[in-house]
Amino acid sequence: MNGFDQIMPVVDLAAAVVFATTGALVASRKEMDILGFLWLGAITGVGGGTVRDLLLGLPVFWVANPAPMALCLLAAGLVHFTAHLVASRYRVLLWLDAVGMALVTVAGTAKATDAGAGPLIAVVMGVVTASVGGIIRDVLGQEPSIVLRREIYVTASAAGAAVFIAAHAVDVPQPMAMALGAVTAFAIRGLAIALDWSLPVYRPRPGRNPDDI
Template sequence: MSDVITQAADFLRVLDLASAVVFAITGALVASRKQMDIVGFLWLGVVTGVGGGTVRDLLLGAPVFWVVDATPLALCLAAAAIVHFSAHLVASRYRILLYLDAFGMALVTTVGTAKALDMGTGPLVAVGMGVITAAVGGILRDLLGQEPSILLRRDIYVTAAAFGSIALLVADGLGLSRLAATGIAIGIGFGVRAGAVRFDLYLPVFRPRPGRIPGRRGEVE
């Protein structure tokens, strides 16, 4: 039993590292679009890479993952530096940014949800942790890079994260192994987000409507 728990923890750590690197690359790509210097690349890369996981750990009362072990921080710095010297080789950085962000979102959603479950939270809190982990890094990246925030765009993003998180809960409830459940959750989260990007899908938005005329029946002037 202890071996299974250790393997699950190691797997989550690998996903945490992978998601930090992927998100760091998206932050560096935004820096390249904004024509920042190397410090800007490093700053956006690190904040985007570890931002969501930091908030997740603080809310769960767990040791912040990159404070306990600085490996994620080093990997984010390295990824951002590499992008700084290679971003000009990519013809369409924005398209790559969107799909990398979708993959990073799927990874961190899964990690956030699994970590919350392993710490004994309920299903609703676990989904919340997954979505928060996915959204915070992107929000910080967009704010610092002066891009429209993912929360203010009509894109299917938070919804995709919620689908991925719920998929993990369902797969876990069905008794699937953590590896299989994680694969399903990542696939669904990424599939929903990537499909929305590819086919320009979005949820119905609020449309302003004329207000009621005061004085009519049932209305207070």
Template sequence: MDLALAPLVAALDIAAALSFAVTGALVASRKELDILGFVWLAVITGVGGGTLRDLLLGLPVFWVEDPTPVLVCLGTALAMHFGAHLMEYRYRYILWFDAFGMALVSVVGTLKALDAGAAMPVAIAMGVITANVGGIIRDTLGQEPSVILRREVYVAASMLGAATCAAVDAFGLPREAAALAGFAAAFALRILALWRGWSLPAYRSRPGRANPPTRL
């Protein structure tokens, strides 16, 4: 990895792990799990997307090289186990922390793929994968309706953030500017969608075409 980029990506990985770990722990609190349930959901949500990203890119898994993100997830799980009751409207907090984490990892996945030499479409895909896999695992294990399968602007927000980051980087601007622009685009779209109730058009089932009569 570019040595100039490494500190930025590492810091964003830790911040994203923290944000997603909070959402995993909040799901555990909604399900009234024990401390190990908090730890499991916090860790798997915090590092799940980044793990798949690094495996697909053929890179060393980020938390194996430096266990700080896992330690942050563990600390978050413990803190939330004793403090989740202070958040009265827990699902609202899940959505906000999830939006923040999604925006962060959309940028991290994109930058890391670009630095690994991936083409722009692949880098954008890595940003989207990194942003969504952790939440999918969290919702599946927590038996929550997955935000990916609901009519919400979520994948689209992560795609916008990843594409913005890649586009700004393509113009030769500093990576910090690309990261900030991508984060702002993803986070703003997700929050606006939650606030305004936006959703993408859904497929509507309709009768198929009638088969013409078969002629002998």
């Protein structure tokens, strides 16, 4: 068993649990029942990885091994009984989402690389893995999608994936490359949360007068 085979299940499990927790926190904000917690937690926890595996033509990770799904349901159930202990659920949601994003970014990128995808496709798979679960969570929870707002999120994911690809290209051991990518993604996203960073947005400009053309 190589280093990738050893670390990948752990990363998938950790990322699924973190994202499931964010889904359950959204359920708490919307005052859902226990089934709502379980559903939103599960779909958030495995959503990104499911799309990743389908696009890569690989066995879906939680179908091949039900442990991630079981842990997602467990995490969501625990949040149902403990969410009231969190003073600021939205702030917790942002930071947990940052952790989950960093983990699944490198997981998706590494899995795509291992499946034979080129650097660009691997980066795209990392971003897809990091963003799809959150998109599903926000749509089902009727929350403004964090991906479509001004906050730096996809940029942080893409940067983390690119760092992993660069480290992998110069023969850095895969666990170390994954750690570098995850730290990069989390650091950028964390700074964006703490310092309210955002990228410049498009500003509409008035059209030219026909007489000026």
